[in-house]
Amino acid sequence: MDRSLVIGALIFACLLAMPVLLPLVGAEYLTGLLIKAMLLAIAAISLDLIIGHGGMVSLGHAAFIGVGAYAAAIGLESGIENILVLLLLTLVVTGGIALITGALALRTTGVYFLMITLAFGQMIYFTLTSLAAYGGDDGLTLWSLATFFGSDIVQNRGGLYFVILAVLFLSWFGVYRISQSRFGRVLRAARDNPQRAEVMGYPIARYQLIAYVIAALIAGISGLLLVQHAEFVSPSIAAWQRSGDLIVAVVLGGLGTRNGALLGAFFIVIVEELLSSVIHEWRLIYGPLLVLLVLYAKGGLNDLLTPAAQKGR
Amino acid sequence: MSLTLFLILCLNGLQYGLLLFLIAAGLTLVFGVMGFINLAHGVQYMVGAYLIFAFTGLTGHFGLALVLSLVTALLIGLLLEYVVFRHLYDRTHLDQVLATFGIIIFLNELAKVLFGPTTLSIATPEFLSGSIQLTEQLRYPVYRLVTIGVGLVVAAGLFLTISYTRTGMLIRAGSTTPEMVAALGVNIKQLFRIVFGVGAMLAGFAGVIAAPIFAIEPGMGDNILIVAFVVIIIGGVGSIGGAFVAAILVGLIDTLGRSLATELLSFVFNPSMANQIGPALASMLIYILMAAILVIRPKGLLPAKGVH
Numbered sequence: 001m002d003r004s005l006v007i008g009a010l011i012f013a014c015l016l017a018m019p020v021l022l023p024l025v026g027a028e029y030l031t032g033l034l035i036k037a038m039l040l041a042i043a044a045i046s047l048d049l050i051i052g053h054g055g056m057v058s059l060g061h062a063a064f065i066g067v068g069a070y071a072a073a074i075g076l077e078s079g080i081e082n083i084l085v086l087l088l089l090t091l092v093v094t095g096g097i098a099l100i101t102g103a104l105a106l107r108t109t110g111v112y113f114l115m116i117t118l119a120f121g122q123m124i125y126f127t128l129t130s131l132a133a134y135g136g137d138d139g140l141t142l143w144s145l146a147t148f149f150g151s152d153i154v155q156n157r158g159g160l161y162f163v164i165l166a167v168l169f170l171s172w173f174g175v176y177r178i179s180q181s182r183f184g185r186v187l188r189a190a191r192d193n194p195q196r197a198e199v200m201g202y203p204i205a206r207y208q209l210i211a212y213v214i215a216a217l218i219a220g221i222s223g224l225l226l227v228q229h230a231e232f233v234s235p236s237i238a239a240w241q242r243s244g245d246l247i248v249a250v251v252l253g254g255l256g257t258r259n260g261a262l263l264g265a266f267f268i269v270i271v272e273e274l275l276s277s278v279i280h281e282w283r284l285i286y287g288p289l290l291v292l293l294v295l296y297a298k299g300g301l302n303d304l305l306t307p308a309a310q311k312g313r
Numbered sequence: 314m315s316l317t318l319f320l321i322l323c324l325n326g327l328q329y330g331l332l333l334f335l336i337a338a339g340l341t342l343v344f345g346v347m348g349f350i351n352l353a354h355g356v357q358y359m360v361g362a363y364l365i366f367a368f369t370g371l372t373g374h375f376g377l378a379l380v381l382s383l384v385t386a387l388l389i390g391l392l393l394e395y396v397v398f399r400h401l402y403d404r405t406h407l408d409q410v411l412a413t414f415g416i417i418i419f420l421n422e423l424a425k426v427l428f429g430p431t432t433l434s435i436a437t438p439e440f441l442s443g444s445i446q447l448t449e450q451l452r453y454p455v456y457r458l459v460t461i462g463v464g465l466v467v468a469a470g471l472f473l474t475i476s477y478t479r480t481g482m483l484i485r486a487g488s489t490t491p492e493m494v495a496a497l498g499v500n501i502k503q504l505f506r507i508v509f510g511v512g513a514m515l516a517g518f519a520g521v522i523a524a525p526i527f528a529i530e531p532g533m534g535d536n537i538l539i540v541a542f543v544v545i546i547i548g549g550v551g552s553i554g555g556a557f558v559a560a561i562l563v564g565l566i567d568t569l570g571r572s573l574a575t576e577l578l579s580f581v582f583n584p585s586m587a588n589q590i591g592p593a594l595a596s597m598l599i600y601i602l603m604a605a606i607l608v609i610r611p612k613g614l615l616p617a618k619g620v621h
Contacts, residue, residue, distance in 0.1 A: 104604050123596075247414070251407055284419060295397075
């Protein structure tokens with residue numbers, strides 16, 4: 001039996017049961033924390049497709065969360081109420097921007113790619129802060145939220161928790177399926193030996209660009225859901241530190257593994273919550289903790305949960 | 314727009330460009346020689362600014378504080394190298410990014426704890442305050458002129474060191490084939506340490522001279538780090554000459570763009586439209602420049618030879 005599948009199934013079973021269990025112990029306030037972790041996990045899973053499988057280290061991925069969130073928020077402000085229309089809008093805008101920046105960034109590899117995605121991410125961030133009509137630096141509070149054909153199931157008082165959980169499940173399942181498909185194998189071949197993959201006749205740049213756009217689309221959806229949950233949007237969600245957090249989640253969880261990004265995202269949110277409840281200046285501990293984890297825990301969290309025989313999944 | 318304003322903007326742009334060069338130089342050398350991507354380089358800039366703030370407060374003398382700040386910045390750089398970075402040289406770029414990201418989080422928070430979250434400022438040193446008459450209508454602050462001069466001197470010194478001294482020769486050789494240099498009996502780790510320390514000190518120096526001009530605040534190094542990355546991409550990784558040309562280019566375009574974009578756009582669009590697009594476009598200009606240069610020359614304007 002594949003242990004990573006069992007662990008994944010357990011995580012999702014727990015998440016499904018939480019809205020019932022938490023009120024029993026009087027801890028409903030943790031729902032917000034779980035939603036925060038799930039939204040981070042969706043974006044981290046998408047980032048793992050390009051970092052873990054594609055070997056493209058992007059340090060600007062949070063910008064796509066921002067683009068998705070702002071596309072949705074601006075749509076809402078212009079009177080679009082239907083979440084499906086907003087979803088379409090989010091996908092078109094995020095996909096378009098990812099296609100352009102991806103095509104340019106993929107002219108380079110390695111550390112150049114990292115710097116360029118960082119620069120493009122920062123460009124998007126500054127563009128968002130200069131949207132004076134939509135709150136600029138301070139962000140925008142949304143007074144009306146999206147509905148699903150008039151039903152509030154996609155809002156906090158409805159079933160937004162389960163909608164986000166469903167999207168998380170689809171991303172987790174979808175990215176795993178992609179990584180196991182022929183497309184995923186070409187992506188890994190391009191990561192491990194680009195020349196050989198090229199010689200075998202695969203247009204690797206095209207594969208990488210498609211992966212980059214898919215990852216951006218998923219991140220954009222998490223931005224849309226973030227707007228629905230927070231009922232507020234500000235450029236800070238696209239700041240480069242958020243991209244750093246996503247990389248932390250992916251690497252700490254375990255690169256290119258089924259549950260890595262999921263575990264990493266929950267780990268970060270839980271550690272942040274625990275540390276900040278102990279000490280206000282929790283970053284003084286979190287920063288060195290990251291350094292120590294990099295230096296001494298190489299395979300990520302997924303490694304600790306996987307028997308040696310199944311390593312590398 | 315008057316010619317005077319244009320000249321002032323050009324001088325400001327030149328000054329910003331030289332500041333960027335001081336930061337980008339260390340970053341590009343460290344990457345070129347060691348293949349090490351150091352996100353925490355921008356933090357050294359912040360450290361420099363806080364050090365000069367603390368030491369001018371303690372000593373009350375800018376010159377003395379300057380020397381103390383540079384020495385301390387060097388020591389902090391070497392300490393970080395000893396404690397963390399030297400363990401990362403043969404790791405993947407991803408590990409390097411992660412660990413240096415952790416250091417940024419730590420030092421930004423430390424600055425907040427020690428000096429408070431609000432912005433601080435220090436006065437321009439007495440003997441450099443005031444302004445001088447450049448042309449009939451143009452007065453320019455002495456301090457800014459001096460920083461331009463100092464920036465140019467440091468740039469020239471760096472260029473001469475890299476091109477004509479033995480250490481510079483070893484640095485160039487080390488960036489192409491570190492194994493061969495080590496095999497010839499050169500202590501490559503020592504060389505790394507020198508490059509790293511000097512890079513950290515240069516970034517700290519940039520922070521010191523920026524302190525009287527810009528606000529001192531936690532996280533001030535993060536944004537300038539990203540602009541330094543843009544400079545390196547435009548100039549070509551590992552190339553000091555490229556970093557210099559690109560830094561001046563970026564400094565000028567950014568400064569001119571921010572002041573002139575709205576005005577230029579109002580020729581094409583109506584004023585309210587121009588007011589909306591102008592600032593957004595201005596902040597995007599350097600990234601557009603970067604994208605354009607990437608399309609034409611993916612390796613940058615003046616790429617270093619043989620960089621991995």
